[in-house]
Amino acid sequence: MDGNLDAVVIGGGITGAGVVRDLALRGLRCVLLEKGRAGRQTTAASTHLIHGGLRYLLYDRLTTQTTCWDSGNIVRIAKGLPTRLPIVWPVYRGHKHGLETVETLLESYDSMQPMKLGRPHLRLSAEETLRLIPALAPDGLLGSLIFDEWWVDPVGLVNANLDSARKNGAEIRENAKVASFNRDGAAVTGVTLEDGSTIRSRLVINASGPWVERIADLAGLKVPMRLQRGTHLVYPPLDMLKVSGVPLGLLLEAEGGDRYVFVVPLGNETFVGPTDIPFNGDPDELKPTEDEVAYLYRSAKRYLPLPERRTGTVIGARPILGQAGSEKLLSREYEVVDHEARDRVSGFITIAGGKLSDFRLMAQDAGDLSSRKLGKGGPCRTHLERFDGSSVGEIPYYAPPPRALKKFLRRHPRLRELHALGHLGWQFAGHFGRKALGGCPSATLDDFKKNYGDA
Numbered sequence: 461m462d463g464n465l466d467a468v469v470i471g472g473g474i475t476g477a478g479v480v481r482d483l484a485l486r487g488l489r490c491v492l493l494e495k496g497r498a499g500r501q502t503t504a505a506s507t508h509l510i511h512g513g514l515r516y517l518l519y520d521r522l523t524t525q526t527t528c529w530d531s532g533n534i535v536r537i538a539k540g541l542p543t544r545l546p547i548v549w550p551v552y553r554g555h556k557h558g559l560e561t562v563e564t565l566l567e568s569y570d571s572m573q574p575m576k577l578g579r580p581h582l583r584l585s586a587e588e589t590l591r592l593i594p595a596l597a598p599d600g601l602l603g604s605l606i607f608d609e610w611w612v613d614p615v616g617l618v619n620a621n622l623d624s625a626r627k628n629g630a631e632i633r634e635n636a637k638v639a640s641f642n643r644d645g646a647a648v649t650g651v652t653l654e655d656g657s658t659i660r661s662r663l664v665i666n667a668s669g670p671w672v673e674r675i676a677d678l679a680g681l682k683v684p685m686r687l688q689r690g691t692h693l694v695y696p697p698l699d700m701l702k703v704s705g706v707p708l709g710l711l712l713e714a715e716g717g718d719r720y721v722f723v724v725p726l727g728n729e730t731f732v733g734p735t736d737i738p739f740n741g742d743p744d745e746l747k748p749t750e751d752e753v754a755y756l757y758r759s760a761k762r763y764l765p766l767p768e769r770r771t772g773t774v775i776g777a778r779p780i781l782g783q784a785g786s787e788k789l790l791s792r793e794y795e796v797v798d799h800e801a802r803d804r805v806s807g808f809i810t811i812a813g814g815k816l817s818d819f820r821l822m823a824q825d826a827g828d829l830s831s832r833k834l835g836k837g838g839p840c841r842t843h844l845e846r847f848d849g850s851s852v853g854e855i856p857y858y859a860p861p862p863r864a865l866k867k868f869l870r871r872h873p874r875l876r877e878l879h880a881l882g883h884l885g886w887q888f889a890g891h892f893g894r895k896a897l898g899g900c901p902s903a904t905l906d907d908f909k910k911n912y913g914d915a
């Protein structure tokens with residue numbers, strides 16, 4: 461396909477796959493180019509969770525809200541692909557966040573859970589927690605909180621997007637590395653691949669995750685990123701994390717008390733991680749260090765008899781937008797950059813940042829801008845049509861976060877944190893009010909089975 465091509469999408473991770481599906485469903489003629497195999501880079505190295513991002517409630521509440529909203533869309537269109545995963549957050553004596561703080565956080569999350577078809581949290585005593593997971597270390601255990609997220613095979617999710625795009629006329633090319641941009645004066649007119657072949661297109665969309673900065677550089681443009689690398693240890697499936705056949709995840713306070721690690725036992729493996737470490741190198745050269753592997757092992761081993769032997773490690777770099785502020789407050793927001801408006805280079809768009817959990821919304825924004833620029837293409841349909849082509853039907857309405865506030869807070873990390881903590885302060889007062897009136901009862905193993913028996 462060439463000649464009258466509307467768009468070339470660079471990158472076959474979840475971002476590019478979402479974008480090419482969006483464009484194809486609008487009736488635009490497009491090609492996706494992936495230098496290796498689709499979905500096998502950052503996307504495959506993720507924790508595999510479609511989630512709102514519980515921890516962002518502490519400093520970036522509106523991102524959690526947006527991501528919960530789009531997670532709901534993803535779960536609806538990918539019917540059958542995501543699996544509900546109950547996650548147990550055990551709290552021990554000496555932990556940085558005590559039971560009341562953790563429950564407050566989850567009460568705040570409960571208000572967003574319906575957007576992503578999640579269920580209200582449960583609180584378990586230490587005894588009930590050990591009935592649920594007898595393998596958990598008993599010493600110092602005060603109790604636990606349980607919430608749920610969606611687990612998905614990320615490569616399967618990428619392929620579902622690509623299949624849908626193909627059915628709607630797109631071409632997907634793997635092992636097709638973009639080496640340079642073709643220009644006509646200030647305008648980008650297409651790309652040249654490593655094998656020397658060229659593709660002409662009215663638009664080129666850079667959706668290359670952690671490579672975004674490098675691809676923009678090929679066009680002589682700057683899109684600063686702050687990559688954070690993350691490693692997981694991989695183990696075989698762990699039977700100790702199953703209750704009546706339902707797999708359970710864990711969220712554990714890591715060594716040092718400043719971070720948390722997940723244990724996610726789904727698919728053919730169990731992931732333990734991730735780490736979160738600044739990375740300034742080449743995303744093609746990522747390698748876990750012995751220190752981070754040992755840190756993850758020690759962090760999980762304190763609570764769980766992990767086997768000595770693991771099957772491997774996976775590593776990826778989070779494609780986080782370049783931004784001011786401390787590492788702990790990095791926003792997971794995304795941005796669609798119109799290089800014509802910003803840099804006077806027409807025919808070129810970059811989509812950067814974001815998460816697996818809001819890839820559809822990212823693609824929608826990139827698709828809206830593309831169809832405006834091209835002057836053709838229908839409205840976004842990615843939330844209305846499932847991957848199998850059937851209609852999603854009625855979609856419940858939830859108000860999105862105010863755009864202006866979101867934009868303002870993005871530029872002010874401290875205010876963003878205050879905005880989030882202010883909410884939690886109110887929630888905390890409400891929590892203690894309810895507790896004083898006897899309104900925060902502990903649940904039992906039977907309640908767990910009732911809540912998640914059909915997970």
Ligand SMILES: Cc1cc2nc3c(=O)[nH]c(=O)nc-3n(C[C@H](O)[C@H](O)[C@H](O)COP(=O)(O)OP(=O)(O)OC[C@H]3O[C@@H](n4cnc5c(N)ncnc54)[C@H](O)[C@@H]3O)c2cc1C
Binds near residue numbers: 502671817
């Ligand atoms: C450790 C870790 C855990 C995470 N956990 C979660 C989670 O549980 N939930 C969640 O929502 N998010 C999670 N994330 C974030 C999420 O994984 C990423 O935001 C998302 O996968 C990025 O997808 P992408 O398509 O932008 O990047 P990628 O998946 O890296 O795709 C970019 C693609 O571009 C291709 N490419 C690069 N250069 C070229 C070129 N020159 N020509 C052609 N192709 C090229 C690459 O080969 C690659 O396949 C996690 C991230 C990490 C690192």
